[in-house]
Amino acid sequence: AQSVAQPEDQVNVAEGNPLTVKCTYSVSGNPYLFWYVQYPNRGLQFLLKYITGDNLVKGSYGFEAEFNKSQTSFHLKKPSALVSDSALYFCAVRDITGAGSYQLTFGKGTKLSVIP
Amino acid sequence: EAQVTQNPRYLITVTGKKLTVTCSQNMNHEYMSWYRQDPGLGLRQIYYSMNVEVTDKGDVPEGYKVSRKEKRNFPLILESPSPNQTSLYFCASSFNSGSYEQYFGPGTRLTVT
Numbered sequence: 001a002q003s004v005a006q007p008e009d010q011v012n013v014a015e016g017n018p019l020t021v022k023c024t025y026s027v028s029g030n031p032y033l034f035w036y037v038q039y040p041n042r043g044l045q046f047l048l049k050y051i052t053g054d055n056l057v058k059g060s061y062g063f064e065a066e067f068n069k070s071q072t073s074f075h076l077k078k079p080s081a082l083v084s085d086s087a088l089y090f091c092a093v094r095d096i097t098g099a100g101s102y103q104l105t106f107g108k109g110t111k112l113s114v115i116p
Numbered sequence: 117e118a119q120v121t122q123n124p125r126y127l128i129t130v131t132g133k134k135l136t137v138t139c140s141q142n143m144n145h146e147y148m149s150w151y152r153q154d155p156g157l158g159l160r161q162i163y164y165s166m167n168v169e170v171t172d173k174g175d176v177p178e179g180y181k182v183s184r185k186e187k188r189n190f191p192l193i194l195e196s197p198s199p200n201q202t203s204l205y206f207c208a209s210s211f212n213s214g215s216y217e218q219y220f221g222p223g224t225r226l227t228v229t
Contacts, residue, residue: 006158032215043120043206043220044159051215090159094213102166102213103174104149108158 002027002095006107013081014115021076021089021110029097033074034104035065038088047089050074061085081114088112118143120221122207128227129197137192137224139207147213148190149174150182152203153223159206165190166213197228 003026013019025031032051036044048059050067058064065076074091091107120141129135141148149164151174161174165184179201181193190209194201204225208218 034217036220043222044208044218045220046217049215049217096214102147102164102172103161104218105161105175106151106159108156 002031002093002103002105004091004093004105004107006089006091006110008110009108010111010113012113012115015083016080019078019081019085019112019114021091021112023074023076023091023107024072025074025091025093026072027093027095029095032094032096033065033067034092034094035059035063035074035076036090036092036106038090038109040087044090047076083114083116086112086114118219120207120209120219122205122221122224124224125222126225128229130229131198132196135194135197135226137194137205137207137226139190139192139221140188141190141207141209141219142188143209143211143219144187145209145211145219146187147211147216147218148184148207148209149218150180150190150192151206151208152176153206154203162192162205164213194226197226199228202226202228 005024034049035047038044055067123138150162151159160176163182165171207221210216210218
């Protein structure tokens with residue numbers, strides 16, 4: 001079975017500082033990994049994904065994430081946080097070689113608060 | 117404009133009264149899915165569909181039904197709603213079930229009393 005863990009329910013960071021939102025995953029095969037963001041009273045929006053190739057992927061709004069196979073992690077990062085980045089962030093995984101290859105499993109979400 | 121629409125956006129109903137939440141996408145996507153979002157539990161997949169007439173259970177299918185008779189529509193049916201189905205529901209679609217990202221609808225907030 002595939003699973004995702006986001007170990008922090010909330011992350012607080014000062015505006016202008018770098019931010020990291022952590023994600024670890026578990027799959028039996030190879031993963032496709034995704035980050036989504038949810039602003040208040042909105043649906044989820046896609047940020048970035050790792051499919052194959054370069055372990056560092058860049059996405060929308062200046063976000064990037066690094067795929068680390070040995071640590072089974074896919075942490076979301078941004079060099080300089082903005083107040084407008086405050087939102088709920090979800091990591092998701094699909095096991096492309098396992099029985100759950102049609103399913104997308106989400107983590108519980110991490111609330112990011114950027115303090116002015 | 118490419119989008120996923122859901123209706124209704126808000127619904128308050130009583131236990132046992134059958135209801136349907138509609139979902140429609142205009143992107144000719146093959147893959148569609150329903151999720152529920154609950155505090156502290158994140159998003160959990162209810163059902164998904166790989167294409168017309170092809171559906172399968174997600175992680176929390178109990179108490180729900182779906183159908184996919186047309187490519188653009190994927191309604192979620194609650195035959196006999198119960199209070200534990202009070203939740204925020206999202207429909208999503210993607211080009212296929214592989215590497216493509218999902219597009220989400222705006223959500224339907226359901227309250228069952």
